[in-house]
Amino acid sequence: MTSNPRTAANPGQMGAQTTTGRCIVQRASTRNLQGPQAAVAYIEAHLSEPLTLDVIAQASHYSKYHLHRRFVESLGITASAYIWRRRLTEAARQLALTDRRIVDIAIEFGFGSQQAFTRAFKIGYKQPPCRFRRGSALYPLQLPALLADEFASQPPADRTTRLRFASPDDVPSWMELVGQTAAAVTTLMFNTVMVQLIGENGVAAVTVIIYAQFMVSTIFIGFSMGCAPVIAFNFGACNRTTLRRVFRSCLLCVGAASVAASLLSLAGAPAVACLFAPEGHEVNQLASDGLRLFSASFLFAGTNLFASAAFTALSNGAPSALISFLRTFGLVPAALLVLPGMLGVTGVWVAVPIAEAITFVVSAGLLWGMRKRYGYS
Numbered sequence: 017m018t019s020n021p022r023t024a025a026n027p028g029q030m031g032a033q034t035t036t037g038r039c040i041v042q043r044a045s046t047r048n049l050q051g052p053q054a055a056v057a058y059i060e061a062h063l064s065e066p067l068t069l070d071v072i073a074q075a076s077h078y079s080k081y082h083l084h085r086r087f088v089e090s091l092g093i094t095a096s097a098y099i100w101r102r103r104l105t106e107a108a109r110q111l112a113l114t115d116r117r118i119v120d121i122a123i124e125f126g127f128g129s130q131q132a133f134t135r136a137f138k139i140g141y142k143q144p145p146c147r148f149r150r151g152s153a154l155y156p157l158q159l160p161a162l163l164a165d166e167f168a169s170q171p172p173a174d175r176t177t178r179l180r181f182a183s184p185d186d187v188p189s190w191m192e193l194v195g196q197t198a199a200a201v202t203t204l205m206f207n208t209v210m211v212q213l214i215g216e217n218g219v220a221a222v223t224v225i226i227y228a229q230f231m232v233s234t235i236f237i238g239f240s241m242g243c244a245p246v247i248a249f250n251f252g253a254c255n256r257t258t259l260r261r262v263f264r265s266c267l268l269c270v271g272a273a274s275v276a277a278s279l280l281s282l283a284g285a286p287a288v289a290c291l292f293a294p295e296g297h298e299v300n301q302l303a304s305d306g307l308r309l310f311s312a313s314f315l316f317a318g319t320n321l322f323a324s325a326a327f328t329a330l331s332n333g334a335p336s337a338l339i340s341f342l343r344t345f346g347l348v349p350a351a352l353l354v355l356p357g358m359l360g361v362t363g364v365w366v367a368v369p370i371a372e373a374i375t376f377v378v379s380a381g382l383l384w385g386m387r388k389r390y391g392y393s
Contacts, residue, residue, distance in 0.1 A: 060160050069083070243322070338382075
């Protein structure tokens with residue numbers, strides 16, 4: 017990394033560690049690194065010149081097919097992708113640290129025109145070059161790759177003192193961990209409360225409800241994750257018209273699916289319960305009654321999951337983390353501690369719907385409050 021105060025780390029780069037100005041890649045064995053090492057050295061020395069796989073392969077004394085395979089095995093990306101990311105990184109450095117004209121920077125790094133450079137820069141840095149120059153933090157899309165045996169050949173002091181590990185501030189999507197950990201904690205709490213209230217049949221009924229919740233949530237999660245790259249791309253490209261259309265369509269789809277899921281769960285609760293326990297069994301009755309009450313949570317869960325994914329796509333981790341926290345760790349445990357004492361078993365079934373409803377209010381407020389900032393409404 018550079019020592020410039022505007023420079024920040026960009027974590028998660030091909031599963032590698034970062035050093036000062038270098039990206040350490042440790043995927044391939046040493047005997048497979050000679051071709052990629054030579055290719056990287058040639059690319060770095062001729063970054064502002066026309067580069068093709070044929071030219072790089074000839075300079076590395078490998079066939080282009082063999083080099084392509086070894087390059088991907090060693091670095092995790094193709095040579096063309098590496099060149100594209102390195103050129104954007106060096107162009108961003110020029111934008112941040114010099115007053116050179118954007119068109120001159122574009123031509124130097126092989127983009128042909130300012131328009132072509134702007135399109136590429138929006139894809140890589142999620143904003144146009146002119147806005148980036150006005151004050152965005154400089155971070156690398158791709159550091160020069162330092163392959164494993166090159167790193168090992170350095171003096172130990174250089175290897176240890178130059179390492180910088182990612183911090184929570186560098187990772188805007190750490191909140192995805194919240195949902196996974198919370199699932200285990202809330203399941204444990206559900207089971208503990210139901211054992212105290214009813215016994216093992218209560219645990220079995222809770223398991224049926226959790227299965228139903230998982231099936232419905234998976235649909236919403238899959239939809240939200242599929243929409244997130246589209247939202248991120250159009251936001252980065254400043255395509256506000258398309259972004260508004262995508263956002264509106266997503267919210268309409270999520271809303272319709274939420275109502276449908278809730279109504280189907282309400283009407284189909286007895287049928288779902290019969291899949292796990294025979295009619296007349298206590299587990300069947302508990303699960304059927306519980307799912308009818310629990311189905312209200314599906315009215316709100318879709319919007320909450322979509323809002324969390326959307327804010328992650330917009331590179332704003334705080335609202336996404338807040339939504340994930342509230343609908344899991346924040347509200348469900350508290351509801352399970354309070355409501356069963358007041359309402360008995362009914363309190364267990366309505367704990368999640370209440371948590372989702374409160375989170376829905378927060379999600380709607382965040383989506384509304386940030387609509388002008390991100391231009392999706």
